[in-house]
Amino acid sequence: MANILGNLNRAIIIGLVLLALVIFGFHGQSLGSAWGNWMLRATHAWVGLLWIGLLYYFNFVQIPTMPKVPAELKPAVSKYIAPEALFWFRWAALFTVLLGLGIPGLSGYPLGAALTFQPGYAVIGTGMWLGIIMMLNVWGVIWPNQKRALGIVDADADTKAKAAKTAMIGSRINFVLSFPMFYCMVTQQGALA
The missing domain is CATH 1.20.5 (Single alpha-helices involved in coiled-coils or other helix-helix interfaces)
Known part of the structure; x- marks a missing residue:
C-alpha cells in the first residue's frame, strides 16, 4: 500500500x-447542466479547501513555530517547504475565485446582483467580495513580500525582515477575513439577505 x-x-x-x-x-x-453546476461547485470547494487549508497551516503551524526552529534548520523551511506551500497557496487562491465567479452563471443568479449586494444576494456577495479581497491580498501583498523574505528575490537583511512582517500581517488579515467569508459561502443557500 x-x-x-x-x-x-x-x-x-x-x-x-x-x-x-x-x-x-x-x-x-x-x-446534464445541473451536473455541470455541481462539478463547478465541487471543484470550487476543493480548490478553496486547498487555499484555506494552507492559509490555516501558515497561521496555526508555520508562523507560530518558526521562532522555535533552530537557526540551522530554518533553511529547510524557507528554501523548500514554504516556497512549495506558497505555490499551491497562491494558485489555489486564484482558481478558487475564478471558479467561484463562474458559479452564478450556472446557478441561475446574476453575478452583478451578488457583487452589488442586491436583495437576496447580499450574503453571497459579501462572501465573494471577501474572497476577491483575500485573493488580491495573496497576489499583491503576501506573495511579493514572501519572495523577498525567503530570498527568492534578492533583498538585504532589513528588507527581508520588513517583508516577512508585512507578509505575516497580510496572512493574518486573510486569516481573519476567512471566518466571515466561509460563513457567507456556506450559508448563502438559505440566506434571505
Whole structure:
C-alpha cells in the first residue's frame, strides 16, 4: 500500500478514479447542466479547501513555530517547504475565485446582483467580495513580500525582515477575513439577505 499511496501522483489518480465511480454511480443518468453546476461547485470547494487549508497551516503551524526552529534548520523551511506551500497557496487562491465567479452563471443568479449586494444576494456577495479581497491580498501583498523574505528575490537583511512582517500581517488579515467569508459561502443557500 505504501508503494501506491506513498506517491502523490498515484494517490491523486486513485482519488479521481474513485470520484468518477461515485459520479457515474450516483449521477450517471443525469449528467446534464445541473451536473455541470455541481462539478463547478465541487471543484470550487476543493480548490478553496486547498487555499484555506494552507492559509490555516501558515497561521496555526508555520508562523507560530518558526521562532522555535533552530537557526540551522530554518533553511529547510524557507528554501523548500514554504516556497512549495506558497505555490499551491497562491494558485489555489486564484482558481478558487475564478471558479467561484463562474458559479452564478450556472446557478441561475446574476453575478452583478451578488457583487452589488442586491436583495437576496447580499450574503453571497459579501462572501465573494471577501474572497476577491483575500485573493488580491495573496497576489499583491503576501506573495511579493514572501519572495523577498525567503530570498527568492534578492533583498538585504532589513528588507527581508520588513517583508516577512508585512507578509505575516497580510496572512493574518486573510486569516481573519476567512471566518466571515466561509460563513457567507456556506450559508448563502438559505440566506434571505
